[in-house]
Amino acid sequence: MDEAMHSFAPRGSPTRLLWLTPGQASRSLLDAALEMTRADDSWEVAIVAGSQPPGKTAAVNSRVTVHVLGSQETDCEPLSCELAELIAPCAIVHLLDSCTTSAALALLIARLRGLPVVATDPGSPSGLWAALDLVRLVAHMLPRASSVHETASIYGRLLGRQQEAA
Amino acid sequence: MKILVVSNLYPPDLMGGYELGCRQVADALIEEGHDVQVLTAVPRLPVPPLPHVLRAFHLTDVYTPQLQEDLPPLARVLRHADACWVRAFNVQVLLEHLGEFRPDVVYLWNLVGLGGLGLLGCLHHQGSPWLWHLMDKTPRDLCAVPWVDGDGLGRTVADFLTGRFLACSRRLVEEIERHVPLLPDAVTLLPNWVTGPAQPRRRWYNGGHLRIATAAGHLCREKGIDLLIQATGLLRHKGHDDFTLTLFGRTDELFPRLVQEEGLQHHVEFAGLLGQEELARRYAGCDVFAFPTWPREPFGFAPLEAAAQGCVPLITDDCGIGEWLVHGVHCLKTPRTAEAFASVLADILTGRIALAPLARRAAAVVAEEFHLRHLLPRIEAALRQASTRRRTAFGPPEEAYHLAILGEKLSGCLVQKLVAC
Numbered sequence: 132m133d134e135a136m137h138s139f140a141p142r143g144s145p146t147r148l149l150w151l152t153p154g155q156a157s158r159s160l161l162d163a164a165l166e167m168t169r170a171d172d173s174w175e176v177a178i179v180a181g182s183q184p185p186g187k188t189a190a191v192n193s194r195v196t197v198h199v200l201g202s203q204e205t206d207c208e209p210l211s212c213e214l215a216e217l218i219a220p221c222a223i224v225h226l227l228d229s230c231t232t233s234a235a236l237a238l239l240i241a242r243l244r245g246l247p248v249v250a251t252d253p254g255s256p257s258g259l260w261a262a263l264d265l266v267r268l269v270a271h272m273l274p275r276a277s278s279v280h281e282t283a284s285i286y287g288r289l290l291g292r293q294q295e296a297a
Numbered sequence: 298m299k300i301l302v303v304s305n306l307y308p309p310d311l312m313g314g315y316e317l318g319c320r321q322v323a324d325a326l327i328e329e330g331h332d333v334q335v336l337t338a339v340p341r342l343p344v345p346p347l348p349h350v351l352r353a354f355h356l357t358d359v360y361t362p363q364l365q366e367d368l369p370p371l372a373r374v375l376r377h378a379d380a381c382w383v384r385a386f387n388v389q390v391l392l393e394h395l396g397e398f399r400p401d402v403v404y405l406w407n408l409v410g411l412g413g414l415g416l417l418g419c420l421h422h423q424g425s426p427w428l429w430h431l432m433d434k435t436p437r438d439l440c441a442v443p444w445v446d447g448d449g450l451g452r453t454v455a456d457f458l459t460g461r462f463l464a465c466s467r468r469l470v471e472e473i474e475r476h477v478p479l480l481p482d483a484v485t486l487l488p489n490w491v492t493g494p495a496q497p498r499r500r501w502y503n504g505g506h507l508r509i510a511t512a513a514g515h516l517c518r519e520k521g522i523d524l525l526i527q528a529t530g531l532l533r534h535k536g537h538d539d540f541t542l543t544l545f546g547r548t549d550e551l552f553p554r555l556v557q558e559e560g561l562q563h564h565v566e567f568a569g570l571l572g573q574e575e576l577a578r579r580y581a582g583c584d585v586f587a588f589p590t591w592p593r594e595p596f597g598f599a600p601l602e603a604a605a606q607g608c609v610p611l612i613t614d615d616c617g618i619g620e621w622l623v624h625g626v627h628c629l630k631t632p633r634t635a636e637a638f639a640s641v642l643a644d645i646l647t648g649r650i651a652l653a654p655l656a657r658r659a660a661a662v663v664a665e666e667f668h669l670r671h672l673l674p675r676i677e678a679a680l681r682q683a684s685t686r687r688r689t690a691f692g693p694p695e696e697a698y699h700l701a702i703l704g705e706k707l708s709g710c711l712v713q714k715l716v717a718c
Contacts, residue, residue, distance in 0.1 A: 210711075212449030215456065232710055239703050243418050243457055245691035259710070263703055268696065 145194065147175040148286065149221040149241075153231045156180035156197050160227070166279050168194040174283070179217055179237075200233060215240050223286055226250040226269075235259050238268055247289040249282075251275055298680060299332045301400035303391070305356060305410040307337035309344050312360055313514035314489070314598040315432045317573070319406045321492050322430070323349075325673050334398050336391065338411065351394070354387045356410045371716045374443045378708045381439045384412025388419045388701035392694045395425060402684035405429040405460075413439040414454060415701050421457035422697045424690045428683035431464040432489065433595055436477045444715075451477035461683040463487045463676065465596035466617035472593060485679055488621045489596045490669040491605040493574070495660060496581035498607045501653035505539065507646055510583040510608060512545035512576065512599045521589030521613070522552050524635045528589070530559035531639035537646050543568050543583065545576060573602075580606035584652055585645065588612045589633050596621075601667055604628070604659040609652055611641055621667075627659045 152160060156178050164176040175194045183199055191197060200213055214237050218224060224241040226234045228251060241248050247270040253260055266272060271285050306312060308320045327333045327349065334349055338356035357380040358364055365373060395403075405427055408416055413435065420427050429436075436458065440451040455478045462484040464470045470484055509529070513520045522544065529542050542565045544552070556565045571579065580586065586603035588610060596617040600610035604627065612619055614630040622628040629650070631637040644650045665671070690697075 211453045215453040219456070232707060235703060235707050239700055239707065240453070242691065242696070242700055243422055245422075259703075259706065263699075263706060265703065268699055268703070 145173050145175045146223075146286075146290065147177060147221045149177050149179060149218055149224045149237075150227055151179045151224065151234055151237050152227045153181050153234065154228075155182045161191055161195065161197075163279050163282075164195040165191065167283060168192075170279070171283065174286075177217060177221065179214070181231075181233075211236055211240070218244065218246070221246065222290060224248045225282075228253060232259070235263075235265065238265060242268060245293075247271075247293060249273060249285060249289070251277070298402060298677075298684065299398065299400045300326060300334075300680060301394065301398055301403045302333060302335040302406065303403060303408070303411075303416065304335065304337050304406035305354075305408060306340075307335055307350055307352070310338075310340035310342065311514075314596075315407050318432060318489060318598065319430070321490070321669060322404075322673075322676060325492075325669055326677070329673065329677070331677075334394070334400070336394050353390045353394075354411050355384065357384070357412070359410060371713065374712050374716055375709065377441070377443055378712050379412060380410045381414065381441065382412055382708045383415035383418070383701055383704035385415065385698065385701040385705045387411050388415045389698050391416055391419055392423070392697055395423060396694060400425070402680050403427040404680060407433065407435055409435055409438050412705070415704055417454070418457055418704065419697045419701060421459060422691050422700065423694065424688040426683050426686040427460035428680050429460060429462050431462055431469060431473070431595075434469060434472050434593075436479075437473045437475075440477050448476045455479070458483075460686065461485070461679060463679055465489050466620050468593075468615075468617050468620065469595040472595075485675075487672060487675055487679075488667055489598050489601055489618075490667050490672050491598075491602050491663055492669045493577065495664060496578050496606050498581050498660075501607065501656055502584040502645070503653055504648055507540040507585065507642070508583040509540060509542045509585045509587050509642065510545065510580060510603060511542070511587050512603075514546055514570070516544055516546045516548040516552055519591045519594075521591065521633060522548075523555060524589045524633065525587050525638065526552060526555045526559060526561065526565065527635035528587070528638035528642065529561055529564060531635055532642055532646075533559075533561070533564070535639070535643055537643055538564075539646065540564060540642070541566060542587075543579070545579070546570055577602060577606055580608045583608045584656070585629075585642070586610050587638060587642070588616070588618075589635075589638050590616050592616060592633070594618070600628070601663055605663040605667075607656040607660040609655045609659055611638065622659070622662075625655075627655070627662050629655070 168174050178197045180199055198217055218240050224237055224246055238248050249271045250269045251273050252275055270289055302323050304319045306316045308316055323333050323335055336351050338354040339352050357376055359380045403420055403425055440454050442450055464484050464486055511525055516522045545568050547570050548567055580603045586600050586608045588600045590613050592615045594616040600612055600618055604610050610628040612628055612630055613633040619630055624630040629641055631641050645652055
């Protein structure tokens with residue numbers, strides 16, 4: 132599996148992914164990020180969470196970091212700024228279970244930068260997600276139970292497609 | 298070049314110099330053989346149709362104070378969001394026009410009232426090159442968040458301000474950059490201009506009755522109209538009686554009342570809002586154009602138009618046009634107080650300042666350096682340079698519209714939460 136994953140990420144400098152989760156960064160999410168970066172040293176994962184993961188504060192290791200949005204969702208100005216700064220060095224934005232305004236804002240910012248957005252299937256979409264049919268703005272919808280391998284494969288395909296377009 | 302001009306208003310529907318300047322440049326570009334289309338808002342009052350002008354945008358009027366005054370906070374902030382942030386309807390209008398006209402470059406003017414950030418985001422998404430002519434702090438206005446004195450939205454938006462800019466003064470650029478970082482080397486300074494020929498001048502001032510003029514679309518405190526009336530009151534107190542002050546533009550009750558209070562009824566005349574040609578003719582009969590405007594005046598067309606007719610600008614010493622004219626050579630500069638303006642006017646009346654040589658030099662320099670026919674090649678060069686920055690769209694036009702809808706709804710949700718807090 133490791134060798135296969137190597138072929139997905141672009142060569143050269145590490146490719147940074149942004150994973151956005153509305154709540155706490157769970158243990159399983161951190162494990163998935165660690166597995167992905169262990170399998171292929173060209174991935175980096177920045178997890179943007181609604182609150183701190185248990186027992187963790189900032190960097191999990193040099194290539195998996197956790198960031199907690201300092202602003203409340205009501206503070207649209209600092210929220211947009213924080214998200215924009217976190218998205219800036221990333222190649223892909225992945226929305227995990229996110230139907231929040233910060234997810235919608237991240238989607239908007241990412242697409243205005245030309246970045247592909249991936250989402251984990253929200254199951255029964257609600258709120259903005261459903262009202263605005265945001266699924267259509269997403270490059271790929273991953274099933275909830277997708278493996279790290281499958282996820283990396285999707286990322287690789289999207290980045291390859293983007294390079295072709297460029 | 299195929300040039301799509303985008304402006305919130307377009308004459309005869311206008312607020313002031315920004316829109317007039319837009320029309321003058323559009324007309325001049327058409328005369329030079331460019332294929333120019335203007336996309337602007339549905340007019341606030343009926344206007345005659347023009348073949349190259351499509352009035353299709355929806356304008357959120359934030360310029361009429363009477364429409365704002367009694368609004369509750371939520372309605373006022375939502376109005377701001379509509380005017381400055383995202384208006385999906387207008388994004389769709391722009392997309393349709395981009396598709397039909399296929400311009401080489403989009404030439405942006407004042408975008409307040411149209412959901413300007415949405416239009417900029419759309420152009421960025423579509424990879425359309427643009428040049429933005431700045432005669433006001435429009436980027437900063439678009440990024441303002443009510444009740445928040447931060448630069449967060451400005452820094453977010455800066456990422457898609459990847460076009461080029463023409464700005465009428467360095468002071469204006471600095472004012473914008475305090476809140477919205479612009480790309481280095483993206484800004485070219487270009488002064489405002491005059492159009493048309495100089496009117497025949499009846500006389501050059503050499504003592505005697507001094508004719509003072511001032512003008513603004515809307516005579517207001519920011520333009521220093523109250524200071525100017527007070528200055529003429531001080532002149533009289535100093536014993537100078539041989540002058541008249543003519544104010545051109547719309548006025549409210551405040552200034553005629555001030556004239557009464559100062560006892561200046563025989564010295565001050567309100568001449569109303571005149572057309573450009575008539576105004577030029579009237580300037581040719583005046584000696585000094587007093588412009589005690591506020592320091593954040595980006596430029597101001599009026600003093601330049603007066604100078605073109607040999608009417609010497611007497612201006613605040615730190616306003617935008619002051620960057621372009623030399624004190625004691627083409628104009629007079631003084632601090633923005635009634636006393637300082639009165640003192641300079643008294644020096645003219647007593648002959649301590651010789652006005653005629655200044656007037657001749659001012660008229661000559663404006664004709665040589667500030668006429669639109671001399672500046673147009675620089676505008677064309679900037680448009681050409683901007684047009685080379687086209688890149689592949691990030692997605693189809695439908696996606697740009699979809700993102701605009703998302704942006705509009707999102708700003709609405711966030712504003713409601715902001716107000717609720």
